[in-house]
Amino acid sequence: MSEQTKATEQELEQQQTQVEAETVEAQEQQSEQAENVSELSPEEEIAGLYAQLETAKQTIDSQKDSVVRAAAELENVRRRAAQDVEKAHKFALEKFSNELLPVIDNLERAIEFSDKENDTLKPVLEGIDMTIKSFADALAKFGVEAVNPQGEAFNPELHQAMSIQPSNDVSPNTVLAVMQKGYTLNGRLLRPAMVMVSKAAE
Numbered sequence: 001m002s003e004q005t006k007a008t009e010q011e012l013e014q015q016q017t018q019v020e021a022e023t024v025e026a027q028e029q030q031s032e033q034a035e036n037v038s039e040l041s042p043e044e045e046i047a048g049l050y051a052q053l054e055t056a057k058q059t060i061d062s063q064k065d066s067v068v069r070a071a072a073e074l075e076n077v078r079r080r081a082a083q084d085v086e087k088a089h090k091f092a093l094e095k096f097s098n099e100l101l102p103v104i105d106n107l108e109r110a111i112e113f114s115d116k117e118n119d120t121l122k123p124v125l126e127g128i129d130m131t132i133k134s135f136a137d138a139l140a141k142f143g144v145e146a147v148n149p150q151g152e153a154f155n156p157e158l159h160q161a162m163s164i165q166p167s168n169d170v171s172p173n174t175v176l177a178v179m180q181k182g183y184t185l186n187g188r189l190l191r192p193a194m195v196m197v198s199k200a201a202e
Contacts, residue, residue: 090186147182160192167198
């Protein structure tokens, strides 16, 4: 065997020995790391698990809160929608009713300013009066009610004071005269009654 061949064989053996040594060192390092991981005490492991559990609880609580808020918001939307539908049903005729009020006013004025002593006009006036009553009954079926506060206390929510008159006969803030009736639709004011209000005489 030549010297060159022996040298090559020695180099190969040295390289193989070095690889084996590196492999053993790497295995030892892995073993040390595994030992370090498994070196956690039971208390530390329990503490870590409690921390994970607490995090999970907080996540669940926040999700519960989101679900509750979403349910409350949905309930509010449903309630508002139901109220809107109810108002739409109750007050759908508001504009139409307002257009009819001058018709009633004109019929009432026709009776008020007519010559009631004239026998020729009596049948006509009776017909107009019956028409007014029929008109009022029809409106009442749909929630339209007259506000005629003659002799009542003045109510700024339902009445509009057109003038103030001193009077000793009634207490102050009493409606002395109704110049024009007011009307409500299902409790909501369509038109205030125009009235004359009393005040204390000086």
